[in-house]
Amino acid sequence: MVGLLPSMGRALPGAPEAAAEAVQVAPAGPGPQSWDSVFRLAARLRRLGQDGLDTVAYAIPPDAMGSSEPAAFHAAVYHAANAALADLVQGRLRQPTGRGDILRDPSAVDFSRWQAELVGAAEPAALIDRAANLPEGAALLRAELAKAGGLVASGGWRPIPPGNTLEPGMQDQARVPALRERLRAEDPVLAAARDGGATFDAALEAAVRRWQAASGLEVDGKVGPITQGLLNRPASGRVSQIRAALDMRRNAMRPGDERRIEVNIPDYVLTVQEGDRVLLKMNVIVGKPERATPTMRVRMTTVQFNPTWGVPERNAREDLLPRFRRDPAGMAAKGFRLYSVVGGERVEVNPASVDWSSIRQDRFPYLIRQDAGDGNALGRIKFIMPNNDDIYLHDTPDRSLFGRPDRAFSSGCIRLSQPNELLNIVLEGMGWDAARVQRAYDSRQTQSVGLRRPLPVRLHYSTVVTEGSRVRVRPDIYGLDLAYVREMDRGGVRVAAAGGAGR
Structure with missing residues (x-):
């Protein structure tokens, strides 16, 4: 026998829109032999902090209420358990703000079955334990x-x-x-x-x-x-980082067997994987904090030999202007070309003719492009994966930073320590042997090659491994972990809908 309990409170960001109007499903009332299990369930809910959740968000009633108002106590405990179960199974944040790397798997969870099991469980606290241990590595993370x-x-x-x-x-x-x-x-x-x-x-x-x-x-x-x-x-x-890691793993979309590229931004590592098998692992350089590499899921479609570099305006103003001031001839020798737009036409300007002392950073009037070549900032190969942030993977002529333990030095794009090894993998089956690749390099000509099999690429942010x-x-x-935890903790009591909350 079940009873319908009215929902309480307002849903946090990321909760299903219908949750505020939903109802909760709970046993109508325990028999004399099962009251202890309700108190054990309440005690387990008060330990949700060990799972990275904030107990304040679930309005867990005090045990004293079990004596003074037993029916209300019973209802409130199951209401809190239902909401906590939803968060443990589906993730506290269903859709974290600005996190293109995190996808929940709606097909993996039939939450109504979990709710039904909660209603019928002789020991509901054990069900909460089982839900808490669902994420990969949960026991390790909870111990940490x-x-x-x-x-x-x-x-x-x-x-x-x-x-x-x-x-x-x-x-x-x-x-x-x-x-x-x-x-x-x-x-x-x-x-x-x-x-x-x-x-x-x-x-x-x-x-x-x-x-x-x-x-x-x-x-x-x-x-x-x-x-x-x-x-x-x-x-x-560290507490915030582990709390975020636990929640990010809840009901996370699992990769299939398709070959894919994974870049863990704060770990400064790129891997190429098929299922659980690692085909390639390398150190990478990612964006500095003020020019952070964004998280995203995209597909790599093209490789480009001997790329030119169209210098973004911010890089031109902040990075290259001081170098042009010091040595305009040296910059020209490194393949940097300066352009001005006159009457709608792009006109090349000799850097030696510019009075660089008069050029202001906030009013930089030129476009800059660097020719292909050994000294090009993108190196000899660029891996293109169309996205709104113009982020790509690329070679680099400066190999000195890959041995550093901290490798957040770029302007957002990802520099590769082993670009040729990645090239061999993405061109596999397309007739590109080592001799043909070398001929493409030696031509000094910019050449784009579409991939026969575009590869999924995920740029993700996982500080806890x-x-x-x-x-x-x-x-x-x-600071993405801190932002994640703040979003987890913001708002009032979480409400979970009966019959499949958050799916």
Whole structure:
């Protein structure tokens, strides 16, 4: 026997539009033997924080209400459970704002079946547990969230004072003890080791190396500005990142077996995959925070040999104007051409004839193009995937930055450390052997080749990565995790519709 309970509150952004007018389905009332299960369900809902959800959003009634108003208590518990179940199964944010990389899979979830199971479950708290464990790697992420939450509850950690790079063997009365204290908060091996005081000893070096490996950094045992900056991030930031990671994985669209390209922006890595098989993995350079690489799902359609570079206006004003001021002849030697528009016609201008000291950044009057060649900023190959942001993958003549652990240096497009390996994959089956590719390069002519099989490309933002039994947390370089969590927590009580909320 079931009863219909009126919905309460307003739906958060991302909830189904009909939710505010929906009804909730719950048992009409438990028998004497099942009241304990209702209290256990309420207790489980109060632990939703361990799943990355904010318990305030579900209006969970206090146990005292079970004695004073048993019918209302029962109704309110199931109302909260229904809403929480919807978020655990379908994702708290059904359609996160501005996240082209996140797609939920409506065909994968029949929420009405979950609701029916909640109504009929002898132990509904167990159903909540099962829903909480649906996302890939959920157990690992929840354990990491508990660890991060514990650090926040205990006061987090004090920042390491600024200074030069700390290296093994050094002594520093202030910074080395602070480094040791910081790592002890997360590293039980170091916490159990002898205190080396102000000396950067072997035990501390080993802890630094473990931390760098877990964070996806260059493992050198030294604490330079990058490592120190990440060590000094507040513990609360990690909580937000893991909460976002858990929710992003809920009911996420799973890739098929089709060959595809995945770029994890904050991990600075591109992979080519077929199903779960990795065909190619390489380091990439992505957009700096002020020129962030956008998330998107597109298809690669074309490769271009010996591309020219039509310099975007912002790059021309901010990046190239200072270089033209310093050495206009040198810029011309690197293939940069300057154009002015006169009477609707594009006219080439000799950079040596321009009074560069009079050119203002906010009124840059020229168009700039760089000829194809070895020194072209796009290198010798460009991979085109039509999109509104004019983002593409490309080679680069500057190979020095690919060894850096932090690789957010571009103006938004993605530079490839192994462009020829990617080229071989995308041209597979099209008759392009190594000799033909080399002839295309040697021609110095711009040539575009349409792909016989356009490849799906996903530029995604995943700072939390699970690898086996390990969780790596990369920096939230664009603040997208923080924005995601803020959107999760904004608004009032979540309402889930009966018979298939959010599908």
